[in-house]
Amino acid sequence: MWSKVVETVQQFPADLAVSSLISVDVTTAMPLMTRLALRLPVKKAREARDALTTKVRGALSWESILASAPLPATHPRPQTDDLAIIQYTSGTTGTPKGAALTHRNLLANAAQAQAWVPSITRGNGCVVYAVLPMFHAYGLTLCLTFAMSMGARLVLFPKFDPDLVLEVTKKHPATLLPLVPPIAERLLSASKEKGIPLTGTQVAISGAMALAHELVVPFEQASGGYLVEGYGLSECSPVLMANPVAENRVAGTVGLPLPGTECRVVDPENPTEDVPAGSAGELVVRGPQVFSGYYGKPEETDAVFVDGWFRTGDIVTIDEAGFVRIVDRIKELIITGGFNVAPTEVEGVLRQHPDVEDAAVVGLPSDHSGEEVVAAVVIDGGKDVDVEAIREFARGILTPYKVPRRIFVVDELPTSLIGKVLRRQVREKLISLTSSDG
CATH class of the missing domain: 3.30.300.30 (ANL, C-terminal domain)
Known part of the structure; x- marks a missing residue:
């Protein structure tokens, strides 16, 4: 884990104690000139260094792990249906629960995201900005799993700082920039104020809250790329749908289901019954990215599945072209x-x-x-x-x-x-x- 959070984890109470910690100093992977600049005895360098790393005690270093002997071929390795993470979420009922996501769920969602943006170049030509927290399912998948699956250059930011993002944009504009509307607003405002263009930012994907058309237009004019809206839930790894990265996206909707994702609109009071086409109802979904249940909570799991379909708790309409529009939430989150x-x-x-x-x-x-x-x-x-x-x-x-x-x-x-x-x-x-x- 990042060296800056090691001490926090070490202070967990006994019932949550972690016995083995591996600390990562992100500055060791930076270019030589950047590392040298961080060591300069000046205030700005010291502040930057303190924001990126800290001294750690009582944990193994990542470098020591890399230097150790490789695991033998016979050593047990994770299988696709093994538990990968427990993503805590308030779910649809308000009580925090751990959504148990497998390696298959995460890999599938990364593959679905790849299929959603076939125009993005794989390998060194792909640059992904991680301005979202990775403990959140949105940041975990689009800023990490997707980036690794693309062999992309992943630019890590310790926190969202518009000035820092714009500095990176000068040299390595984002091929994919996952964000939320407030981040897009602040980035656009800072770009105008500093005179640093967003040009070269190819695809920005917005989630977690409604995306206003009044923000999309100036952002796309400034970047020359796309800003489109998507939708998902932690229980779904999390992405379920997104607008096409094309002129046929539909403003005010969260787009089309990702490949392999099935959607139905049902009567919330009788979730086995579909509502008439075009009518509002509860969105239920199934697909390879959908979790199998809440960790250690079989009753809560049963409550959100109906005949194998996951109840999202969101009221939607789906138009004739398949675009999904969020109307309301059953849940009071x-x-x-x-x-x-x-x-x-x-x-x-x-x-x-x-x-x-x-x-x-x-x-x-x-x-x-x-x-x-x-x-x-x-x-x-x-x-x-x-x-x-x-x-x-x-x-x-x-x-x-x-x-x-x-x-x-x-x-x-x-x-x-x-x-x-x-x-x-x-x-x-x-x-x-x-x-x-x-």
Whole structure:
């Protein structure tokens, strides 16, 4: 693993402890002149070096592994149907679960991605930018597995930094640039501000949230390439479909199913029954990239499969040409910056605050992140409370992107006859409030 995260893993509690760690110093693979520049005794070089690597204790180095004797031919090796990774996701029900993905799933999705872009040159002529986190299924497949399968030059970025990406673009423009809309916006803005063109960026694929046509046009004008939208889920390795890299793509849709991917649109209340052609219904899929189940959770696995078809939890329509349009989500997950946030998890944390009697968490539209996490809370006894203090409390427990960006204090939450909070009504009320504020 990257040397910068070794210490974090070493600090895991005993029940999650990792006994053997292999540390990788990414600077050792850089060109000689770059390595020498990083060693210069100047502030900028020191900051760059600190962002890329750090000293590691208690772990094996990658170099020592390479220097050791090769494994004998008889040594056991992974088979295609062996478990490759456990990709944790909130899934369609909100509770984090481990999607068990096999080597076959990952290899199939990389092959499907290759078939989707037959115009891309294999080998040294192919350059893939890794600006997405690789612990996310999207970054894992399109920034890593696909790049390796193409024999591509994979450009690793420690984090998304528009200036750093533009510097690389000068010498090695991206053949494939997987991103999310906020990254495309920031990159385009920085390109105009710095006067560094995006020219040469051939294919940018956007996922995780809706891609606005108003962003596509200027991005493609600046790059001379394509910016197209795709769709997937962690349970599907993750890519299920994408718009063609051609003039016949359809704006507002997530494109066509990748080769080998089968899709149906069914009645959400009776998922064995297809809806009439062109009607809205739940998307169910099957294909070589679709997982076989959640790790150690057979009941949750059974709940998302119907006769071998995986229920995505998304409401879609499919037009006569086969293009898929996302209409709504059955699940109440919030997708912010490409990451899933389960409202129930955030609500549980907020209710732990001594002044919070009840809470409802929803996603409100955001120009920058697709949706932003927002909470409505009922205060115990009508006390005066500092909502920023509640946010700070949540920040001490939750991953940063799950912390509500805004908290509204309300007298009560709308509930059903059985007492279930009606999040859709909460969302509509908060949208109304924020609209009137504007």
